[in-house]
Structures are given as C-alpha cells and as structure tokens.
Amino acid sequence: MYTQRIKPTPKLSQYIAHFWLWEQNNITTLPNMLPGTGVEMLFNFGDLLKLKTYQQSQLHTNDSVLVCPRKSLIQFQATGKTKLLSIRFRSAGFFTLFGLPLTELSDQAISTEQLLPTSLLAQLIEAKSDIARVTLLEQWLLQKLIKVTNQDFALQWAIDKIYYQNQSDSITEVKHQLKCSERTFQRKFKLFTGVDAKYFERTARFQSTLKALLTAQSTQYLAVAFDHGYYDQSHFIKDFKYYTQSTPSGYLTEQNFSLNYYQTI
Known part of the structure; x- marks a missing residue:
C-alpha cells in the first residue's frame, strides 16, 4: 500500500486542503469515507472500484466522480489494483469555485462529466506521472479561480x-x-x-x-x-x-x- 499527500499551490490553498494518492496492487480492504465537511473529486486510474452510500455505484477505470458525504459514510470495494487520485476541497472551497450548491450533491457519487473538460480527462489519462496529473489539475483549477468574480x-x-x-x-x-x-x-x-x-x-x-x-x-x-x-x-x-x-x-x-x-x- 502506498499513500501520498500533496499540498496545493499557495493560490489554491484556501480552496483545496490537499491532493492525495492511494495505491495498492492487491485486493485489500479500503477504509470507509466517513461523513465530513469537505468535497472529494476522485479519479480512478486503477481497476473497477465499487462505491456504496445511499446507492450502489461503480467507478470504472479512468472515470471520476464527486463525493460529498454528509450524513452517510461511503464504502469502497476494490476489485483489483487500486490507484485513486483525489482533490480534497476545503469546506467552502468547492462551492466558491464551481457555484454548485452542496445541498444538491450531498451523500451521492456524481459523475464529473459536466465539470471537467474532455481534453483535460484525456491529458490526465495520458500523463506519465501522478505529479504531472496534479500539475494539470492545478492549472485547470487556477483557470476556474480566475473566473470567480463573486466570492x-x-x-x-x-x-x-x-x-x-x-x-x-x-x-x-x-x-x-x-x-x-x-x-x-x-x-x-x-x-x-x-x-x-x-x-x-x-x-x-x-x-x-x-x-x-x-x-x-x-x-x-x-x-x-x-x-x-x-x-x-x-x-x-x-x-x-x-x-x-x-x-x-x-x-x-x-x-x-x-x-x-x-x-x-
């Protein structure tokens, strides 16, 4: 098992707590994600991962979801190799950057298709390293921040x-x-x-x-x-x-x- 926590660039630090990487080659137990105060954007670069909150869903290879556990925990079930990269948004960070009310996102696993540019997803899949992926995500988020006019x-x-x-x-x-x-x-x-x-x-x-x-x-x-x-x-x-x-x-x-x-x- 390998985990890594990566600090965001200073300009993003008031919106993002950190990026984190979770990687393991064997099918082992993954910890539950408990009810919390932030938002996670999860990118799956490993094998199929099953998620369960109020509903059952699947996170396929190279897919990404948004999770916002508030009153229910999220259970993860690995089916093979696990390789997750996450953006952990601070409590007020996600709404500030995206303008999506968290009342509409809580306790669900929501596809990020409408949030992420198709070109960015392709670049993330093709990236040679996890640091390169974090760099791509930071560049995208900094562009989002420039467009935020009503903080x-x-x-x-x-x-x-x-x-x-x-x-x-x-x-x-x-x-x-x-x-x-x-x-x-x-x-x-x-x-x-x-x-x-x-x-x-x-x-x-x-x-x-x-x-x-x-x-x-x-x-x-x-x-x-x-x-x-x-x-x-x-x-x-x-x-x-x-x-x-x-x-x-x-x-x-x-x-x-x-x-x-x-x-x-």
Missing part, C-alpha cells in the same frame, strides 16, 4: 472559523460578526456546505477528534475527546457511533491506525 469572503471566513474552533460559542460569535439574519445565514451556509451550521460544527468537532486519535494511534479517547469540546463520555460515544457505525473500542484498532484517510505519509 463571499465573509462566509468563507465564517465556515473556516467554525471548522477550526472547537468552541461551543463559535456559531454565535460568527453570526454576531456577520450581522445578518438567522435565515440568511443558514441559507447561505447550506449552499456552501450542504448542511446547517449546527450539524457542520458537530461534524467538524468529531473529525478533529478522530484525526487526533488516529494520528496518535491512541485507544485512550476520553482525554482527547474532552480537549476537542465533548462534555462527557456518552456524548462522544453517541457521536462516534453515528459517524463511524462503530464503537470507539471497535474502531480504534491497528487496522484503522494504518489504513485511514488522515494519513500524512
């Missing part, structure tokens, strides 16, 4: 503020600083993220906690949970079961420590 910097700031602050009053503080009505705030927030602010905050808190546990390869979860804003054990376990469909003891295992989408190798 909502205030809401982008608000979403980042809620995502990175594990504080119970983050939403209240953000709404106060934005000086807009509750209805306007929630309507815009859902366009950018696909969910309301409270659910987004809940997901961000769990993501941050789980990432810390997996990175540290720790089964001692209570102290980490409290550090990330959980107020008691039952509160954390309830969220853990909701997002992973497992208990902490069932999920925090050697397999998930070595096989997860938070890897930094």
Whole structure:
C-alpha cells in the first residue's frame, strides 16, 4: 500500500486542503469515507472500484466522480489494483469555485462529466506521472479561480472559523460578526456546505477528534475527546457511533491506525 499527500499551490490553498494518492496492487480492504465537511473529486486510474452510500455505484477505470458525504459514510470495494487520485476541497472551497450548491450533491457519487473538460480527462489519462496529473489539475483549477468574480469572503471566513474552533460559542460569535439574519445565514451556509451550521460544527468537532486519535494511534479517547469540546463520555460515544457505525473500542484498532484517510505519509 502506498499513500501520498500533496499540498496545493499557495493560490489554491484556501480552496483545496490537499491532493492525495492511494495505491495498492492487491485486493485489500479500503477504509470507509466517513461523513465530513469537505468535497472529494476522485479519479480512478486503477481497476473497477465499487462505491456504496445511499446507492450502489461503480467507478470504472479512468472515470471520476464527486463525493460529498454528509450524513452517510461511503464504502469502497476494490476489485483489483487500486490507484485513486483525489482533490480534497476545503469546506467552502468547492462551492466558491464551481457555484454548485452542496445541498444538491450531498451523500451521492456524481459523475464529473459536466465539470471537467474532455481534453483535460484525456491529458490526465495520458500523463506519465501522478505529479504531472496534479500539475494539470492545478492549472485547470487556477483557470476556474480566475473566473470567480463573486466570492463571499465573509462566509468563507465564517465556515473556516467554525471548522477550526472547537468552541461551543463559535456559531454565535460568527453570526454576531456577520450581522445578518438567522435565515440568511443558514441559507447561505447550506449552499456552501450542504448542511446547517449546527450539524457542520458537530461534524467538524468529531473529525478533529478522530484525526487526533488516529494520528496518535491512541485507544485512550476520553482525554482527547474532552480537549476537542465533548462534555462527557456518552456524548462522544453517541457521536462516534453515528459517524463511524462503530464503537470507539471497535474502531480504534491497528487496522484503522494504518489504513485511514488522515494519513500524512
């Protein structure tokens, strides 16, 4: 198994968290993609890959899909060699670049045929290396960025503020600083993220906690949970079961420590 995380060019860093590559030659278990706050554009340069969320779909060789897991996890089933390249968009990044409401994309696997130029797909298939593919994608995204004329910097700031602050009053503080009505705030927030602010905050808190546990390869979860804003054990376990469909003891295992989408190798 080989994984690599590639940082985007600085001009794209506020829209894209990173590119990542996942490659393995054997048919082995792939980790579930848990409900999250961002958007993934997945390019399959390996064998057929099966995806399951609310619906069953297939990602054929040289095809690509957009996934936006919010209230359901995505299961992957390899049928042979796996070679996935992904663009991981930040929470507010995808809507800013493409203008597609995330309320229409959540919990689905959607073909990127209408988003990517045919010529770009051909270039990606023919590229000699993964770095060359990332370069092609960055060039395309930079062209998209040039055409963005109506960025909502205030809401982008608000979403980042809620995502990175594990504080119970983050939403209240953000709404106060934005000086807009509750209805306007929630309507815009859902366009950018696909969910309301409270659910987004809940997901961000769990993501941050789980990432810390997996990175540290720790089964001692209570102290980490409290550090990330959980107020008691039952509160954390309830969220853990909701997002992973497992208990902490069932999920925090050697397999998930070595096989997860938070890897930094």
